[in-house]
Amino acid sequence: MKKKKTMKFSIPEEEFMNPGHLACQGCGATLAMRYVLKGVGGRTALSIPACCWSVIDGPFPYSSLDVSIFHCAFETAAASASGLKAGLEMRGDTETTVIAWAGDGGTVDIGIQALSGAAERNEDILYVCYDNEAYMNTGIQRSSSTPYGAWTTTTPVKHFKNRPKKDIGAIMVAHEIPYVATASIGYPEDLVKKAKKAKDIQGTRFLHIYAPCPSGWKSRPEDTIRLSRMVVQNGIFPLYEVENGDKYKMNIKPREKKPIDEYIRLQGRFRHLTEKDIEQMQKEVDKKWERLLKKCEASNK
Amino acid sequence: MRKVIMGNHSLSYGAMLSRAQVIAAYPITPQTQVVELLSEMCADKKLDAKFIKVESEHSAMAACLGASLAGSRTFTATSAQGLTLMHELLHWGSGGRMPVVMGNINRAMAPGWSIWSDQNDSLSQRDTGWMQFYCASNQEVLDTVIQAFKVSEKLMIPSMVILDAFTLSHTYEVVDIPDQEKVDEFLPSFDPPIKLTSDDPRAFGGLTSSEHYFELRYKLQKDMEKAPALIEKTGKEYQDLVGRYLGAVEKYRCDDAELILVTSGTMGYTAKVAVDELRKEGIKLGNLRIKAFRPFPFEIVQNTLKKAAKVAVVDRNISYGYHGIFYQEVKSALGGSDSGPGVFGFITGLGGRDITPSSFKEIAQYALKKDKPEENIVWIGVKR
Numbered sequence: 001m002k003k004k005k006t007m008k009f010s011i012p013e014e015e016f017m018n019p020g021h022l023a024c025q026g027c028g029a030t031l032a033m034r035y036v037l038k039g040v041g042g043r044t045a046l047s048i049p050a051c052c053w054s055v056i057d058g059p060f061p062y063s064s065l066d067v068s069i070f071h072c073a074f075e076t077a078a079a080s081a082s083g084l085k086a087g088l089e090m091r092g093d094t095e096t097t098v099i100a101w102a103g104d105g106g107t108v109d110i111g112i113q114a115l116s117g118a119a120e121r122n123e124d125i126l127y128v129c130y131d132n133e134a135y136m137n138t139g140i141q142r143s144s145s146t147p148y149g150a151w152t153t154t155t156p157v158k159h160f161k162n163r164p165k166k167d168i169g170a171i172m173v174a175h176e177i178p179y180v181a182t183a184s185i186g187y188p189e190d191l192v193k194k195a196k197k198a199k200d201i202q203g204t205r206f207l208h209i210y211a212p213c214p215s216g217w218k219s220r221p222e223d224t225i226r227l228s229r230m231v232v233q234n235g236i237f238p239l240y241e242v243e244n245g246d247k248y249k250m251n252i253k254p255r256e257k258k259p260i261d262e263y264i265r266l267q268g269r270f271r272h273l274t275e276k277d278i279e280q281m282q283k284e285v286d287k288k289w290e291r292l293l294k295k296c297e298a299s300n301k
Numbered sequence: 302m303r304k305v306i307m308g309n310h311s312l313s314y315g316a317m318l319s320r321a322q323v324i325a326a327y328p329i330t331p332q333t334q335v336v337e338l339l340s341e342m343c344a345d346k347k348l349d350a351k352f353i354k355v356e357s358e359h360s361a362m363a364a365c366l367g368a369s370l371a372g373s374r375t376f377t378a379t380s381a382q383g384l385t386l387m388h389e390l391l392h393w394g395s396g397g398r399m400p401v402v403m404g405n406i407n408r409a410m411a412p413g414w415s416i417w418s419d420q421n422d423s424l425s426q427r428d429t430g431w432m433q434f435y436c437a438s439n440q441e442v443l444d445t446v447i448q449a450f451k452v453s454e455k456l457m458i459p460s461m462v463i464l465d466a467f468t469l470s471h472t473y474e475v476v477d478i479p480d481q482e483k484v485d486e487f488l489p490s491f492d493p494p495i496k497l498t499s500d501d502p503r504a505f506g507g508l509t510s511s512e513h514y515f516e517l518r519y520k521l522q523k524d525m526e527k528a529p530a531l532i533e534k535t536g537k538e539y540q541d542l543v544g545r546y547l548g549a550v551e552k553y554r555c556d557d558a559e560l561i562l563v564t565s566g567t568m569g570y571t572a573k574v575a576v577d578e579l580r581k582e583g584i585k586l587g588n589l590r591i592k593a594f595r596p597f598p599f600e601i602v603q604n605t606l607k608k609a610a611k612v613a614v615v616d617r618n619i620s621y622g623y624h625g626i627f628y629q630e631v632k633s634a635l636g637g638s639d640s641g642p643g644v645f646g647f648i649t650g651l652g653g654r655d656i657t658p659s660s661f662k663e664i665a666q667y668a669l670k671k672d673k674p675e676e677n678i679v680w681i682g683v684k685r
């Protein structure tokens with residue numbers, strides 16, 4: 001008799017996130033949380049500033065997560081996490097992983113001062129930025145993480161975002177913290193692995209996760225995963241990690257870098273762009289991709 | 302042990318004796334010596350605490366709130382621009398029931414830049430749900446930090462211990478530093494029944510609908526209403542152990558007074574000198590120094606003032622478009638009775654202009670001369 005084949009899970013089966021949360025269909029931020037907690041495990045406490053996740057978790061007195069949460073002020077994720085960590089340690093708890101869990105606005109805009117301060121002090125926290133590339137909680141306004149060309153309610157099509165996305169990864173690398181990594185919810189194994197790795201490193205770890213928002217991007221909920229893979233394959237959001245400020249490593253290297261056109265066309269927020277605009281964007285993507293490759297090569301020498 | 306120390310160091314000693322576990326602070330004149338001494342105390346292991354050297358007051362308060370939520374005793378200190386930068390988080394601390402204790406050095410708000418004393422920084426935090434204690438001596442500062450932790454942790458409401466820039470912060474006075482064992486007996490370690498741990502996961506402060514929010518605020522007020530009795534009780538306990546009573550007010554020669562000055566902070570000390578001098582001239586003057594501004598000790602204020610013919614409230618602050626803030630509070634405490642004393646409001650000393658015994662003499666003479674208040678603000682010492 002032939003042995004029955006059983007499917008092997010490539011990420012931990014244990015769940016720390018429960019049904020009943022308040023996320024929209026196709027929400028990438030939700031998967032980001034689910035995967036990070038799978039990597040880090042249940043002995044975890046989160047500081048969550050104002051962002052979609054302060055809603056997604058569910059209304060008082062409920063919570064959809066099996067870990068503790070400090071819902072904190074918008075600009076304070078990193079400082080609140082620093083305090084949580086110190087407070088827990090003074091009570092003798094050195095085990096709990098403290099995660100500052102913020103959106104892109106809470107990270108690259110209003111929270112960047114507190115984040116920079118915590119990173120410079122090398123606080124023993126894991127900072128996760130789930131990046132949906134705009135202020136979604138308040139109804140799709142631009143953040144400095146919104147990409148060039150995108151429509152938002154504060155960058156209407158006649159005045160679409162005409163500045164590049166702020167490179168928060170590079171900013172964090174410049175702080176020479178032990179670990180900076182990018183991840184995408186389209187690559188769960190890579191994401192979970194990075195979360196697990198980050199958990200075991202001492203000092204400030206920064207994880208930047210690409211997380212589509214169908215409501216804000218005018219994309220189809222069923223395209224969330226597709227977009228999260230394409231964005232890596234076309235080099236717009238490369239998956240890499242940097243240790244101690246200079247050791248770069250590309251984690252997922254596309255066999256052949258795809259053009260950005262299809263990715264752009266799947267999202268209503270880019271609908272107004274002309275062929276020429278997209279060509280210009282492609283050039284920028286290529287330039288940044290080459291720059292990153294060089295850094296990775298230099299690290300391997 | 303008796304020691305000559307500055308007001309700022311009284312805050313540091315208070316925090317040390319209270320065995321603060323997490324301190325997060327950012328320097329600002331005239332508060333710097335508070336954090337300098339605390340850093341040393343931590344480095345010398347005189348104090349077993351984590352000192353988070355944050356990049357702003359905003360992060361200082363955020364970190365204190367996180368640490369407090371995790372169940373650690375938490376202290377910070379600031380002044381003026383730093384305090385007002387924290388404003389959003391002050392609401393977070395009281396709304397989240399995090400019993401942080403903070404020293405605030407009263408300093409005038411910019412612009413123009415001023416490092417000198419007035420009360421507009423802390424009084425503009427009036428409605429944040431923090432208790433506020435205005436101190437008049439270095440001894441009182443030290444003792445009040447310890448008492449504030451006790452009251453705060455019992456009620457799960459944060460406190461500010463407040464002292465004037467320079468006239469107290471940088472003034473050296475003899476201070477009795479109580480024995481650690483006595484303080485330990487008075488103030489046991491902090492162990493709130495509900496705190497953030499990973500053993501018993503909870504979400505704190507999430508989305509709260511109108512179904513629940515109102516009750517949370519009702520409970521905050523109800524607990525705040527317990528504070529006056531608790532201040533009294535802990536003040537007596539402290540007296541039994543250490544020998545000094547800590548009350549919500551200080552009454553000085555009020556019993557037979559015809560005119561009572563209402564003061565706060567160090568000017569309440571100066572006022573006593575004026576009381577003694579004017580009494581020699583036959584004027585029956587008294588001084589009620591309000592130490593606890595929140596919770597407002599309205600019963601004591603009512604009972605003390607209602608016997609006098611006149612009351613002169615002296616404010617080192619202003620609510621623009623109305624008048625002095627203590628004046629407003631005192632009028633409201635005495636409100637509703639036609640037979641009560643005439644209440645006069647004076648504003649003086651903004652931006653650190655000196656308040657001297659002769660300021661109070663001028664105030665007393667004005668109030669005695671008039672039958673009843675004619676204007677909302679009587680300015681003392683302003684150049685017009």
Ligand SMILES: Cc1ncc(C[n+]2csc(CCOP(=O)(O)OP(=O)(O)O)c2C)c(N)n1
Binds near residue numbers: 029053103105132
């Ligand atoms: C001090 C302050 N300013 C503004 C807001 C309003 N606000 C809440 S969430 C948010 C945007 C959050 O954007 P992001 O961090 O990208 O998270 P997302 O909502 O996209 O998940 C804003 C502007 C606030 N809560 N606090």
Ligand SMILES: [Mg+2]
Binds near residue numbers: 105132134135136143
């Ligand atoms: Mg966002």
